[in-house]
Amino acid sequence: MSKVARDNMDARRPQPSPVTIMIGLEAVIVAVTEGVPRILSVGHTDHALSPPEHGVRTRPEAPDALPFGPLDPSADCTLDQALRGWVSEQTGLSLGYVEQLYTFGDPYRDPLQREGGPRVISVAYLALTRECVPAREQNASWRDCYTYLPWEDWREGRPQILGHVIEPALQQWLTGINEPSRQRRQRERVDICFGFSGSAWDPERALERYQILYEAALVPEAWPQDTPAERLPTSPSGRPMALDHRRILATALGRLRGKLKYRPVVFELLPDTFTLSQLQGVVEALSGVRLHKQNFRRLVEKGGLVEESGGTTFSTGGRPAKLFRFRREVLRERPAPGVRLPGAS
Amino acid sequence: MSKVARDNMDARRPQPSPVTIMIGLEAVIVAVTEGVPRILSVGHTDHALSPPEHGVRTRPEAPDALPFGPLDPSADCTLDQALRGWVSEQTGLSLGYVEQLYTFGDPYRDPLQREGGPRVISVAYLALTRECVPAREQNASWRDCYTYLPWEDWREGRPQILGHVIEPALQQWLTGINEPSRQRRQRERVDICFGFSGSAWDPERALERYQILYEAALVPEAWPQDTPAERLPTSPSGRPMALDHRRILATALGRLRGKLKYRPVVFELLPDTFTLSQLQGVVEALSGVRLHKQNFRRLVEKGGLVEESGGTTFSTGGRPAKLFRFRREVLRERPAPGVRLPGAS
DNA sequence: TCAAAAGTGTTATCCTTACACCCATGT
DNA sequence: ACATGGGTGTAAGGATAACACTTTTGA
Numbered sequence: 001m002s003k004v005a006r007d008n009m010d011a012r013r014p015q016p017s018p019v020t021i022m023i024g025l026e027a028v029i030v031a032v033t034e035g036v037p038r039i040l041s042v043g044h045t046d047h048a049l050s051p052p053e054h055g056v057r058t059r060p061e062a063p064d065a066l067p068f069g070p071l072d073p074s075a076d077c078t079l080d081q082a083l084r085g086w087v088s089e090q091t092g093l094s095l096g097y098v099e100q101l102y103t104f105g106d107p108y109r110d111p112l113q114r115e116g117g118p119r120v121i122s123v124a125y126l127a128l129t130r131e132c133v134p135a136r137e138q139n140a141s142w143r144d145c146y147t148y149l150p151w152e153d154w155r156e157g158r159p160q161i162l163g164h165v166i167e168p169a170l171q172q173w174l175t176g177i178n179e180p181s182r183q184r185r186q187r188e189r190v191d192i193c194f195g196f197s198g199s200a201w202d203p204e205r206a207l208e209r210y211q212i213l214y215e216a217a218l219v220p221e222a223w224p225q226d227t228p229a230e231r232l233p234t235s236p237s238g239r240p241m242a243l244d245h246r247r248i249l250a251t252a253l254g255r256l257r258g259k260l261k262y263r264p265v266v267f268e269l270l271p272d273t274f275t276l277s278q279l280q281g282v283v284e285a286l287s288g289v290r291l292h293k294q295n296f297r298r299l300v301e302k303g304g305l306v307e308e309s310g311g312t313t314f315s316t317g318g319r320p321a322k323l324f325r326f327r328r329e330v331l332r333e334r335p336a337p338g339v340r341l342p343g344a345s
Numbered sequence: 346m347s348k349v350a351r352d353n354m355d356a357r358r359p360q361p362s363p364v365t366i367m368i369g370l371e372a373v374i375v376a377v378t379e380g381v382p383r384i385l386s387v388g389h390t391d392h393a394l395s396p397p398e399h400g401v402r403t404r405p406e407a408p409d410a411l412p413f414g415p416l417d418p419s420a421d422c423t424l425d426q427a428l429r430g431w432v433s434e435q436t437g438l439s440l441g442y443v444e445q446l447y448t449f450g451d452p453y454r455d456p457l458q459r460e461g462g463p464r465v466i467s468v469a470y471l472a473l474t475r476e477c478v479p480a481r482e483q484n485a486s487w488r489d490c491y492t493y494l495p496w497e498d499w500r501e502g503r504p505q506i507l508g509h510v511i512e513p514a515l516q517q518w519l520t521g522i523n524e525p526s527r528q529r530r531q532r533e534r535v536d537i538c539f540g541f542s543g544s545a546w547d548p549e550r551a552l553e554r555y556q557i558l559y560e561a562a563l564v565p566e567a568w569p570q571d572t573p574a575e576r577l578p579t580s581p582s583g584r585p586m587a588l589d590h591r592r593i594l595a596t597a598l599g600r601l602r603g604k605l606k607y608r609p610v611v612f613e614l615l616p617d618t619f620t621l622s623q624l625q626g627v628v629e630a631l632s633g634v635r636l637h638k639q640n641f642r643r644l645v646e647k648g649g650l651v652e653e654s655g656g657t658t659f660s661t662g663g664r665p666a667k668l669f670r671f672r673r674e675v676l677r678e679r680p681a682p683g684v685r686l687p688g689a690s
Numbered sequence: 691t692c693a694a695a696a697g698t699g700t701t702a703t704c705c706t707t708a709c710a711c712c713c714a715t716g717t
Numbered sequence: 718a719c720a721t722g723g724g725t726g727t728a729a730g731g732a733t734a735a736c737a738c739t740t741t742t743g744a
Binding site: 022 | 365366367368416418419420421422423424445447448450451452463464466468533536537543544545547549676677679680681
């Protein structure tokens, strides 16, 4: 090996440092049942089950959290394997589709570091599963992901919370910005992300929206640890989560919404055979918008995404529906097969 | 804090382990000049400048590497800030657009771990920059990214190397797979990724293609460290890089190609004003395919992506060209503004 | 018989693609 | 004059979005 390359190698040797590093693996495990997109969450207490009211001053003491497991650096496995391992151990779920989302490494994102603990770097994953097996752990359960991000669900029209709570609060935040050019930039960003002032609502921008709410301190997660209860600003609702887990959830939702359009990931969430309404229901649940029935059906059928399985189901409430299955050959035919959302420009 | 939540916290405390963890930040820094997409690479020796011949048995002793810097866990900054910091320190470049790509954590991906060194987790970033400032470091330089991934450049038609080297080598690899169902699955995967057997070429699948070449041991990076020179399989060309850096490069290229279509990232690589040909040249350089001139122009103009700046340039070789600039307002008007490639289904 | 959900048909409109052709400069 | 690259017009085909309408079940 040449001297140059050896020098580069040497640069990688660890410097002595008082702070050690820990890798945490966090998983957003998604399943859709009866039109509800659910994620597996742990650590919540039962008395906290009722969702907080809009605008109520609140700071839950035992917030929900995403399931996670530490990485054993001496273990002889990849990050993915480690993740699958502890998820199966803790919950009994064997994950199918798994995708790395993002690595979060802000200092002090875990309060433990303040107490002299290690610096925790979290590698977040998105996992999709068909079954909602009740988790093996006592304190884990499947929860509607829109309890955490209620402004993301537009299926019943524009969510009340946007007009009643979020828009005025963000306007107030914007007027509080002194520097004019900064204010203009932020106003544009808010308009684009939240669809204010005539901008369109883009379901994929879930992370950017959460990020803005965080910067504007409209989510309890952004408030300092030691804020006295009476000085807390009002929460724009949405159930909080531990640490930055809601940010991770928003990342997962945005990524999944994007992926729907160009990869056939929906089928990871459906049984082998399904009706077109079921398929549409899952897409709607995840994207958070309603789709035009006839056009949706034509798109997936003529797009070669599904084929009739031959069977029919009578459990529809109306006329029996044909059963379909995913048509794998589409992978050969089209470069980016997925379910196009309207206005996907 | 409730007992449940506290238990969760405690699970995050570090276990005693003989193996320590190190975080490395690696950057794929991209710039496009004169139609060549370049990345900043370090650590190569001058005598290795000539590209290896197709099919030559070779194992460069001082491979090129991506620039990287270790994360100081006690430093009070985010991963992004740390990255910008050492890039500016080492190269003098101040990065504009920066995006996290992926975190690589396979054990023993760095041979140092075998020698009892720490487990290295690499967080890879994609960074775009306009200027090709000659790097401050002696052994850093800008290099055509297709020297590393020659099969990805279809601008002059289908690359020779695909038909002459890669396709036969992969066919041989496939016939060597004993289990029939596995062989069928892998054959389908190869066809889809490389566009064999009538499948279309999808520029975005750069990572999947590299991954296959790696699994088929067609890149030197996949060969065992101690392979004697005479037993080395033939390389399907493409200049190798250190560790898994070529995989990181492939990740970056695929991601960038995808992003071009729905986010206006090209403009991060162009000066403030530019001609439409320059714009097209950059898109072509990155996507690796030629685009239809007139349609491209109409798409970006009627799509509201650019506006005339008023000026013209005479350094074209033909008729002077109007200068354009990026039209920021498009962000408001369209949910996902980008440059559509042909056949984007 | 009616509600509910499945499924079919048709049309106007826009966007993509491909082709042919003209324009302004340097040599 | 001509080569070179910049720029315009137009027509065919396909995809999208919005309509109204029929069919088949359970209650």
